[in-house]
Amino acid sequence: MSAGEAGQIGANAAEAVFVERFPAGVFETAGAVGKRWIQVEVSQRDGVLVWRIDGYVIAERANASAFTAGTIMLGTMDIFSSIANPKADNFVIFDNVRVVDLAxxxxxxxxRVEASDATGGEAGADSGTLVITRAGGDQTKPLDVTCRITGTAMAGVDYQNIPSTVTIPANESSATITIQPINDELGEAVETVTLTLVNGPGYEMRDAVSATVEILDDGDLPIVQVRAADAYAYERMSED
Structure with a gap:
């Protein structure tokens, strides 16, 4: 059965959808969950079976049969690369296993997150804009969404600091994050600010889990420095 037929978002850990969701840690492979604690959930509601890892929907498919009873099966088989070499040394530790009545x-x-204005610039304090939106759930309550901030631009140096937790207010479906560039006197290439949604209580993530704003320089001339590779020279004496 292919990944699409199984309802998976991708066939294996090498695909971009997994690399985006599970960046590589130290001595790890991008796209694989690696050697760390993760939250795995398999749920069935309204005839739909959903598999989530750290809040990301990894697979989803219709399941007409009702679940009334069954046996929990724990194993190490998954669609990700082995965390061990040789593969026989692979292991998984399970903790806090629960069965919950979703009723x-x-x-x-x-x-989801999108860039409503994907370009900012130092000239004229031109800001970029990211928007986090929610659908479903209880929208009468505020929702705190946790984010990971990466990119080539440095917070507090190239742009004003932004929070790692963004709150969507009660009775609102979205929250806006402004990327405000800081004008400096350095000539720089285009720099980026990438916001990626990560796991938190009360929400799940499907598509559009990250968005990027580019910061353009205002045309400052690059700073050129001259440094001596060898700062010492000697005059040879005639008898040398």
Missing amino acids: SEAQLATV
């Missing part, structure tokens, strides 16, 4: 659980909101 008593609130529906999760689905959050």
Whole structure:
């Protein structure tokens, strides 16, 4: 069965959708969850079976049969690369395994992020804009969304600091993050600010889990420095 037929978002850890969601840690492979604790959830609601890893929907497919009873099966088989070499040394530690009746659980909101203005610049204090939106869930309550900030631009140096937790207010479906460049006197290439949604209570993530704003320089001339590779020279004596 292909990844699409199984309802998976990708066939294996090398695909961009997994690399974006699971960046490489130290001595790890991008796209694989690696050697760390993760939250895995398999749920069935309204005839739809969903598999989530750290809040990201990894696979989803229709399942007409009702779940009334069954056996929990724990194993190490998954679609990701082995974390061990040789593969026989692969291992998984399970902790805090629970079975929950979803009838008593609130529906999760689905959050996504997009760049409504993907370009900012030092000239004229031109800002960029990211928008986090939610659909579903209880929108009468505020929702805190956790973010990871990366990119080639440095917070506090190239742009004003932005929070790593963004709150969507009660009775609102979105929140806006402004990327405000800081004008300096350095001639620089285009720099980037990337915001990626990460796991948090009350929401899940499907598509559009990251967005990027580019920061353009205002035309400052590059700074040129001259440094001696060898700062010492000697005059040879005639008898040398």
